[in-house]
Amino acid sequence: MSNEGYLSYARYGKDKVRVFRIVREGKWHHVVEYNVCALLEGAIETSYTQADNSVVVATDSIKNITYYLAKTSPHILHPERFAIHLGSFLVKKYPHIHKAFVSVEKLRWKRIEVDEKEHPHAFFRDGEDLRVTSVEIDGTQGKDKLVAKVTSGIKGLLVLKSTGSAFENFIRDEFTTLVEVNDRIFSTSIDLSYTFSPFPISITDGNSGEVSAVDDGKGTPWDGESVAELARKVTLEVFAKDESASVQATLYKMAQDIISAQPHVTDVQYALPNKHYVPVDMKYIGLENLKPDSAEVFVPLAAPSGLISARVLR
Structure with a gap:
């Protein structure tokens, strides 16, 4: 057995590129704010094994390309499309780069309403959750046969309902101290991801790396807006309406x-950490605050917390 190691994996790029873009349509403005990460794979091994920088695209150049496309890309308002454009540009431009991995976090901005009408250029932050997408552009079969592998979702969507949740009939043994309850607060910070079927794309302009969908049908990553809207709607409605026997x-x-509503989605993953609210014991002062029907004052506990996760495949 050799005592020497070998390079089995190499990927590098620029992380935490912060982008804010205004798109003006006369007096009507659109804004987006992104956190972007763009990484490259390809024939770059010698930069690691032989200190050969001749194969290295500087991470500063990757940052500058991100800003260039933030200015010129017609897809900037759509995170999936912008990530596909950026990744395709990088793979197309550099012959020795075979794959690009682009992640985009979209921050929330919503129009302010004035006199029950949306203002054309005034916005507010209406939540701290992020819309996220991760795109792999695979050019290993040729620069004219690019394939996009796209996963999108939500990160950090904080929700709570004050009833409609229970937790009973779980295993009880000598280590069990948790009391069964048929009515409780259910709160969690939702992380959701959904993965699309691999998606062929084409370069329509070799200079700009402009891309288009080979199949731009509804529900594909190219139609990421409608999928994101439905996924968020489903998540919130099921959470609110379900008489939950458990987080699972x-x-x-x-x-x-x-899965049922989106034929191009191949799998869905959720991670739901419990946000615990523990009723305060007020018996010392003669007040009942522990029973489900009388508990009204709670202490929020950040840790420890349960973490429930699963992946559902089509």
């Missing part, structure tokens, strides 16, 4: 509804 059961219903 509610999670499964969410995932099944997305």
Whole structure:
């Protein structure tokens, strides 16, 4: 057995590229804010094994390309499309680069309403959750046969309902101290991801790396806006309406509804950490605050917390 190691994996690029873009249509403005990460794979081994920088695209150049496309790409308002454009540009431009991996976090901005009408250029942050997408552009079969592998979702969507949740009939043994309850607060910070079928794309302009969908049918990554809207709607509605026997059961219903509604989605993953609210014991002062029907004052506990996760495949 050799005592020497070998390079089995190499990927590098620029992370945390912060982008804010205004798109003006006369007096009507659109804004997006992204956190972008763009990484490259290809014939770059010698930069690691032989200190050969002649194969290295500087990470500063990757940052500058991100800003260039943020200015020139017609897809900037759509995170899936922009990530596909950026990744395709990088793979197309550099002959020795065979794959690009682009991740985009979209921050929330919503129009302010004035006199019950949306303002044309005033916005507010209406939540701290992020819309996320990760795109792999695979050019290993040729620069004219690019394939996009896209996963999108939501990160950090904080939700709570004050009833409609229970947790009973779980295993009890000598280590069990948790009391069964048929009515409780259910709160979690939702992380959701859904993966699309691999998606062929074409370069329509060799200079700009402009891309188009080979099949731009509804529900594909090219139509990421409608899928994101439905996934968020399903997640919130199931959470609100489900008479939850457990976090696990509610999670499964969410995932099944997305799979059923989106034929181009191949799998759905959720991670649901419990946000615990513990009723305060007020018996010392003669007040009942522990029973489900009388508990009204709670202490939020950040840790430790349960973490429920699952992946549902088509």
